[in-house]
Amino acid sequence: MSNETAHIDQFLLIHSARADNWRAVTTLADAWALGRGERAAMETALAGLEAVEEYHAYPGTQLLTALRERIATNDAGGAAKLARRISNSLLTRAYRGRPAEWDVHDEMSPTEVADVMPPATGETGGRRPYFEALFVNSQPSARWPAFAREIGRLRRPEDPFIYEPVIVGSFEDAICATLLNPDIISVVLAEGFPYHSRHDAPVLRSVLDPLGETDSADMSALRLARALRRVRPELDVYLLSDRQVEKIAGDPTADAIRRVFYAVEEPLEMHLAILEGVQTRYETPFFDNLKKYARRPIGTFHALPIARGKSVFKSDWIRDMGEFYGLNLFLAESSATTGGLDSLLEPTGNIKRSQDMAARAFGADHVFFVTNGTSTSNKMAVQALLAPGDIAVVDRNCHKSHHYGMVLTGAQPYYVEAFPMTAYSMYGAVPLATIKRALLALRAEGRLDRLKLLDLTNCTFDGHMYNVRRVMEECLAIKHDLIFLWDEAWSGFARFSPFLRPRTAMGAAAEIEEWLRDPASVDAYEKQQADLGDTPSDEALLTTRLIPDPRLVRLRVYQTNSTHKSMSAIRQGSMLLVKDVDFHTVEAQFHEAVFTHASTSPNQQLIASLDVARRQMELEGYGLVMNAIEIALKIRRAINEHPLISKYFRALGAADMIPEEYRQSGFTDYLAPGSTWATAVKAMQEDEFYLDPTRITVVCGTAGFDGTQFKGLLANEYGIQLNKTSRNSVLLQSNINNTRSDVAHLVRVLVEICHGIEKRLSDGGEGERATFAARVKSLMTDVPDLPNFSQFHEIFRGDAGRTTPEGDIRAAFFNAYDPSLCEYVPLIGDECDRRLREGPEMVSANFVIPYPPGFPIMVPGQVLTQETIDFMRKLDVKEIHGYEKARGLKLVKPEAVTAKAKR
Structure with a gap:
C-alpha cells in the first residue's frame, strides 16, 4: 500500500x-x-x-x-x-x-452530462x-x-x-x-x-x-x-x-x-x-406538516400580514423580496398555533415529536428547540437551574450570555481561569486541577451545599475540547449531585463523529451511565477509598484521578448547541439538550425559563430548519463531519507546507494551542511526522485537552496583519468570510458546507497576498523592510499580558466565603442603574494612573467585553487592577462592548462604595 x-x-x-x-x-x-x-x-x-x-x-x-x-x-x-x-x-x-x-x-x-446541479426552485x-x-x-x-x-x-x-x-x-x-x-x-x-x-x-x-x-x-x-x-x-x-x-x-x-x-x-x-x-x-414532523400547511388554502385574520404573501406579491414596491425568497416562504408563515400547527412554548404535537426525535439523535433525554440563538439557550439553562444565592463555578471567559444569566438569577459566580495563550492574545480552557481546587475550597468553607452548577465552554471558540467524562467524574467524586452545563455552541456536529463524540457532554454522559450500571464501578470506588484513607489531604485529591461513588451519583448534564453554527439550520437555530435523572425536579422551572426568554412569535422556518438539520445529521452526518475534518487537515497542510505561504502564515497545531502538561499522550499535531489515526485516538482518550481539528488558528501577525485587518482584507478583497480574530491571528472553520474547491480558493488567495508582501518588501527597499519588521514585532512580540479576574469588591461579595472569590454580580449590575452612583474615568490619563497607585479602588459598574478576544475583562463589581488597565490600553480593536471611548471607564463612585460599605 x-x-x-x-x-x-x-x-x-x-x-x-x-x-x-x-x-x-x-x-x-x-x-x-x-x-x-x-x-x-x-x-x-x-x-x-x-x-x-x-x-x-x-x-x-x-x-x-x-x-x-x-x-x-x-x-x-x-x-x-x-x-x-x-x-x-x-x-x-x-x-x-x-x-x-x-x-x-x-x-x-458522449452527449449526456451527469446530474450534479441542485434542482431548480420548486423541484x-x-x-x-x-x-x-x-x-x-x-x-x-x-x-x-x-x-x-x-x-x-x-x-x-x-x-x-x-x-x-x-x-x-x-x-x-x-x-x-x-x-x-x-x-x-x-x-x-x-x-x-x-x-x-x-x-x-x-x-x-x-x-x-x-x-x-x-x-x-x-x-x-x-x-x-x-x-x-x-x-x-x-x-x-x-x-x-x-x-x-x-x-x-x-x-x-x-x-x-x-x-x-x-x-x-x-x-x-x-x-x-x-x-x-x-x-x-427521514421523517421531519414539523417540516412535513409545514409543507402540508403551505399547500392548504388559508384565510388569515391574525397579526402577521406577510403570511400567504399577498401583501408582497400584490405590491409594486416590495415584490422583489417575494421573487428573491420564493412563494413557499410566505405560504409557510403563520402566527397561529392551531389548525395543524403547534406551539413552541408548549408543544404537544409535531414540534414535540420533532424535539423527541432530536433527543434520540443527539443522545439526550429531552431537547428544547430555541429560535433566539444559543445565547438564549444558555440563559434558559442558567435561569432554570440556579436560584438567588446559589453558587456556580464558571469559566470567566465563557460567552457573555452565561454572565448575564447569573445577573438575572442572582446566583453567585465563582470565576475560574483558563490557561492563557499570551502569544496569541487568547485563552484556552480551564484546567481540571483549577476546577477541583475551587470545589475543595468551597467544601473547606462549608459552602459546598450551595454549589449547584459547573458551567464550561466545550469546545472553545479556538477548538479546545475538555476530557468531559473525566471532568464530570472527578467533580462528582467531590459533590455527587453537581449539575453540569456544557456550552457546545461550536461543536454540535461532534456527536456524529466517533473521533469527537466522547469529548461531548452527551457522549460522555452516556459512557458514565454505562459505567454506573457496571457492578465493577463500586469495586473501583471502594478500592480507591481504601488507598486514599479516611481523611485524604487536598493535595492527594488534586493529584488523584478521582472515582465517584456510583451509588450516590446523580447524573445531571445539560448541553447547548448552536445548531446553525455547525449544521444545516438557519441562523439563530439552537438546541438545549438534557440528560438529567432529576429533571422532574426542575421541569417546571425550565418551562418558566422558556416562557421568559422564548419569543411568543417564533420563526416557523427556524423551527423547520432544526427539524431538517436533525434529519440530515442522522442520515449523513458521519460522512459530512469526516469531510469537514478532511477539509481542515488539507487547509493545515496547504498553509504549513507551501514554500511561500509558510513564510508569512502558519496554522497552529495542538502543541501551539495546548501546553505540554495537558497533552499527556505526547500528541503534537495531526500532520506531524509519525501522527496516525492511532496517535490521534490516544490523545482523544487520554489528554486533558484536545484540539478540534476543524478549527484552524492561522497566525497572520507574521505577515504584518492584525487579526481584524486580515479578516477585513479577506472579506473585502477576496470574498472569504470568517468571524473570529485575535491580535495576531484569525480562525478558519471548516464545516459540513465546505468543499475542496474552497480550499483551492483559499490557497490561491494566500499565495496572491504573499506575492504582494514579497513585491512590497522588494520594491520598498530597506525602509519598507524595517517598517515591516517593526510591525511584525509589535504584533508577535510586544503582546499584552492577559488579565485574570481580580476580585469582587467587598461591598459586592454578599455572604461569600472568607477565602472563596464568589460575588453578588446581580447587586453590582443593578447598582449601576442609578446614574448618581456612577462616574466615568478616562482610560488614558493621570486620573486612572493615580487611582491605581493611590486609590480609592476603581470598581467596574458594568461588563466590558472587547471583540476580539470576546471575553469580559471587566464584570460589574470587579476591582480593576494595573493588569486589566494595561491590557485595555494595548488593545487595538474597534469593538469594545460596555466601553465608551469618549467618556472612559464606567465605575462605581468612591463615595457610593464607602456608603455601601458602612451599611
Whole structure:
C-alpha cells in the first residue's frame, strides 16, 4: 500500500483519499494506454485500492472484475476508459441515480452530462435518496454476488429510498466498512461469522487497533452490534438468527438491535424493515406538516400580514423580496398555533415529536428547540437551574450570555481561569486541577451545599475540547449531585463523529451511565477509598484521578448547541439538550425559563430548519463531519507546507494551542511526522485537552496583519468570510458546507497576498523592510499580558466565603442603574494612573467585553487592577462592548462604595 497506506493509516483523510486514489489509477491507465506508462504500475495501484473497495457498493464486483480482465488481457485503452468512468461516477455521484452506471456494457453517451446541479426552485430533483446497507454473513464470498442480486430483486417502484448492499464476512470487516463508508446507514447481521478478516491488509490494523476492538474471543452478533453502535450510534442494526430469536430479543444486551428476525422467514420483511428504519429517521414532523400547511388554502385574520404573501406579491414596491425568497416562504408563515400547527412554548404535537426525535439523535433525554440563538439557550439553562444565592463555578471567559444569566438569577459566580495563550492574545480552557481546587475550597468553607452548577465552554471558540467524562467524574467524586452545563455552541456536529463524540457532554454522559450500571464501578470506588484513607489531604485529591461513588451519583448534564453554527439550520437555530435523572425536579422551572426568554412569535422556518438539520445529521452526518475534518487537515497542510505561504502564515497545531502538561499522550499535531489515526485516538482518550481539528488558528501577525485587518482584507478583497480574530491571528472553520474547491480558493488567495508582501518588501527597499519588521514585532512580540479576574469588591461579595472569590454580580449590575452612583474615568490619563497607585479602588459598574478576544475583562463589581488597565490600553480593536471611548471607564463612585460599605 505505498502512498495510499499513509492516508489510510491517518484514517482522517480516508474518504478524500479514495477519490484521489481513483484519479491516480485513471492517470496511470491513461499513461499506459498512450504508451507512456507500464501495466505493472496500474496493477499495483489497483491492488492498493481493493481492500477498501470491498467496503463500498460502487463500483462493485462486476465493474472491478471487468477492469481486472482488461488489464490482464492488455486492453490498455479499455482499462483506461473504464477506470475513468468509475472515477468520474464517484466524483459526480452519478451511480446513485443512474442504474446504467453499474452495468459494464451500458456507458453514458458522449452527449449526456451527469446530474450534479441542485434542482431548480420548486423541484424535488426526482431522485430517491440513496444509501448503502451492510450485510455481515458467514456465506462463502463466491455466493455474495448472487446474494446481492437477490437483495436487488426486492426493490419496488413505490420504495421511498433505494439502497445497494455491501457484503462482508467478518467482525473486523464489519467495523472497517462502517467506519470507512459513510453511506452505510443500516446493518444486517447474520450469526456465525468469524472474527478475522479474510484480507491481510494494513488498513484493517490501522483502523481497528486504536479502537480497542481486538478481542476475538467474543464473536457474537450482539457484541458486534454494540461495537457498531458505539462508533456510529445513528445506525439501524438488524439481526438474523436461525436459533431462539425470542431469547435473543429478550437479552438485556440486545438494546443495540432494532429488530430480530428468524433467518428463514420472508426476506421481503427484512427489506421493508430496512426502509422503515430509514423512514423513521427521514421523517421531519414539523417540516412535513409545514409543507402540508403551505399547500392548504388559508384565510388569515391574525397579526402577521406577510403570511400567504399577498401583501408582497400584490405590491409594486416590495415584490422583489417575494421573487428573491420564493412563494413557499410566505405560504409557510403563520402566527397561529392551531389548525395543524403547534406551539413552541408548549408543544404537544409535531414540534414535540420533532424535539423527541432530536433527543434520540443527539443522545439526550429531552431537547428544547430555541429560535433566539444559543445565547438564549444558555440563559434558559442558567435561569432554570440556579436560584438567588446559589453558587456556580464558571469559566470567566465563557460567552457573555452565561454572565448575564447569573445577573438575572442572582446566583453567585465563582470565576475560574483558563490557561492563557499570551502569544496569541487568547485563552484556552480551564484546567481540571483549577476546577477541583475551587470545589475543595468551597467544601473547606462549608459552602459546598450551595454549589449547584459547573458551567464550561466545550469546545472553545479556538477548538479546545475538555476530557468531559473525566471532568464530570472527578467533580462528582467531590459533590455527587453537581449539575453540569456544557456550552457546545461550536461543536454540535461532534456527536456524529466517533473521533469527537466522547469529548461531548452527551457522549460522555452516556459512557458514565454505562459505567454506573457496571457492578465493577463500586469495586473501583471502594478500592480507591481504601488507598486514599479516611481523611485524604487536598493535595492527594488534586493529584488523584478521582472515582465517584456510583451509588450516590446523580447524573445531571445539560448541553447547548448552536445548531446553525455547525449544521444545516438557519441562523439563530439552537438546541438545549438534557440528560438529567432529576429533571422532574426542575421541569417546571425550565418551562418558566422558556416562557421568559422564548419569543411568543417564533420563526416557523427556524423551527423547520432544526427539524431538517436533525434529519440530515442522522442520515449523513458521519460522512459530512469526516469531510469537514478532511477539509481542515488539507487547509493545515496547504498553509504549513507551501514554500511561500509558510513564510508569512502558519496554522497552529495542538502543541501551539495546548501546553505540554495537558497533552499527556505526547500528541503534537495531526500532520506531524509519525501522527496516525492511532496517535490521534490516544490523545482523544487520554489528554486533558484536545484540539478540534476543524478549527484552524492561522497566525497572520507574521505577515504584518492584525487579526481584524486580515479578516477585513479577506472579506473585502477576496470574498472569504470568517468571524473570529485575535491580535495576531484569525480562525478558519471548516464545516459540513465546505468543499475542496474552497480550499483551492483559499490557497490561491494566500499565495496572491504573499506575492504582494514579497513585491512590497522588494520594491520598498530597506525602509519598507524595517517598517515591516517593526510591525511584525509589535504584533508577535510586544503582546499584552492577559488579565485574570481580580476580585469582587467587598461591598459586592454578599455572604461569600472568607477565602472563596464568589460575588453578588446581580447587586453590582443593578447598582449601576442609578446614574448618581456612577462616574466615568478616562482610560488614558493621570486620573486612572493615580487611582491605581493611590486609590480609592476603581470598581467596574458594568461588563466590558472587547471583540476580539470576546471575553469580559471587566464584570460589574470587579476591582480593576494595573493588569486589566494595561491590557485595555494595548488593545487595538474597534469593538469594545460596555466601553465608551469618549467618556472612559464606567465605575462605581468612591463615595457610593464607602456608603455601601458602612451599611
